[in-house]
Amino acid sequence: MPKLSLVHRAGVLIAGATFVLGLAGAHPALADDKAAILLPGSINDQSWNALGYSIVKSLEPHGFKTAYSENVADADEGDALRDYASQGYSIVLGHSGRFVSAMEEVAPDFPKVQFIAVSGNEGQAPNVMSIDWNNAQFGCQLGLLSARMSKTHKVGGVYGLQGVPNITAQAGGFRVCATQAGAKVTIIYIKDMEDSAEAKEAALSLIDQGADVLTGKLNAAEAGLVEAAKDKHVYVTGRGYDQTKIAPDLVLTNILEDWPSMIGNVADQVKAGKLFGSFVQYGYNTAPVTGASFGYQPGQAFNPVVPASVVKELDTMASDFGSGKRKLVPTEHDARPGS
Missing domain, CATH: 3.40.50.2300 (Response regulator)
Structure with a gap:
């Protein structure tokens, strides 16, 4: 399978995107940790994948250097996850629940890496989780x-x-x-x-x-x-x-949808040494992050x-x-x- 290259970009601008995102709970950047996201499409779609790009960029004020891979094919998911995990990324996200299966296969080889499926609904202990809002x-x-x-x-x-x-x-x-x-x-x-x-x-x-x-x-x-x-x-x-x-x-x-607050809340806990292996759902019952x-x-x-x-x-x-x-x-x- 072809190895996916890691692309780093600074800043984010989503022209005309229909998602409004904040950086609630952010703190000064330390850039000690790294986070990456795998996207099923292009960051220029002004839609779902543009949102995914903005999510990973929102982790920079939490002290993470960030990277992303776009247009990740189903057959390349496992290689892409391993690529980032082996390079020391402490958080690796997949932008949809479709990435959970590959994460469950790869995660046992990288027990200190937090794998996160954005908008998924499954998890696997100790370090594969899904996040969504209620x-x-x-x-x-x-x-x-x-x-x-x-x-x-x-x-x-x-x-x-x-x-x-x-x-x-x-x-x-x-x-x-x-x-x-x-x-x-x-x-x-x-x-x-x-x-x-x-x-x-x-x-x-x-x-x-x-x-x-x-x-x-x-x-x-x-x-x-x-x-x-x-x-x-x-x-x-x-x-x-x-x-x-x-x-x-x-x-x-x-x-x-306040993905920066949801992902940021988890990222702060990962930095503190906690890992998640379940589905975490935010809503009115999880205030202040709803x-x-x-x-x-x-x-x-x-x-x-x-x-x-x-x-x-x-x-x-x-x-x-x-x-x-x-x-x-x-x-x-x-x-x-x-x-």
């Missing part, structure tokens, strides 16, 4: 918000990667909580998380069926979902402030059209998740396509 909790809030803002009492979701655990969690959470709030829910899955045209077509189909509030979990295709809402003048939620700019009157809020938040624009969580009474309901729901009063584990049936 899609069920935030999906549930989107369900409540959508139901409360709907006049037709019909809401819709557009998602990709049917059956992937975090998609099941968010789509299922959306359906469960929108239904509990009195709305009829219809879900459509598309084939390509990056295909804006396909997402727009699916969204228009939902609107034709009477849905007047839309949501979803897509990558670059999220823009197509918002464009459909703009064309038909219905409410929608997004995944970053760029979506607000497309339709400021109609975007109710965006889920802002993994995600809502943002309409900087400093404002929701569009002003959202009534204060609805915001209060959403805040109460967050508190209930935080205290453990409310728990939600959506099933594949909850996340099913259709109504």
Whole structure:
């Protein structure tokens, strides 16, 4: 198998990316440790892989020199992981759950290296872990918000990667909580998380069926979902402030994924000598690092059209998740396509 070269770059700029990332909990750079990430695609995609690049760069203020390999093929995963681990990288990330199997094979040979699958849902003791944010909790809030803002009492979701655990969690959470709030829910899955045209077509189909509030979990295709809402003048939620700019009157809020805080929290503990061998999920019950938040624009969580009474309901729901009063584990049936 070909050996992957290590590419080092300083700084990060993701033009037009739909993810807003902070450096919560960072401390002065010591550059004593090294962290690398394997990416399934190009860092210039302004989507999923651009996010992965920004994640590893966010570790620099935590004292890590960073590197990345892009366009890593399935057959090259093991070699790439070994390449970084053998060069003294204390953290090696793979940008999706697909890297877990290769990590489980390689990790026993490098017991002091922390292997991390971004947005995965599995782990292997003592040093293979997955990290994600609690899609069920935030999906549930989107369900409540959508139901409360709907006049037709019909809401819709557009998602990709049917059956992937975090998609099941968010789509299922959306359906469960929108239904509990009195709305009829219809879900459509598309084939390509990056295909804006396909997402727009699916969204228009939902609107034709009477849905007047839309949501979803897509990558670059999220823009197509918002464009459909703009064309038909219905409410929608997004995944970053760029979506607000497309339709400021109609975007109710965006889920802002805080990967730097999640990864940084783990990285600080790894520097202190701790290793993780499980799935770590951040949510309202893991404050102050909750993994995600809502943002309409900087400093404002929701569009002003959202009534204060609805915001209060959403805040109460967050508190209930935080205290453990409310728990939600959506099933594949909850996340099913259709109504």
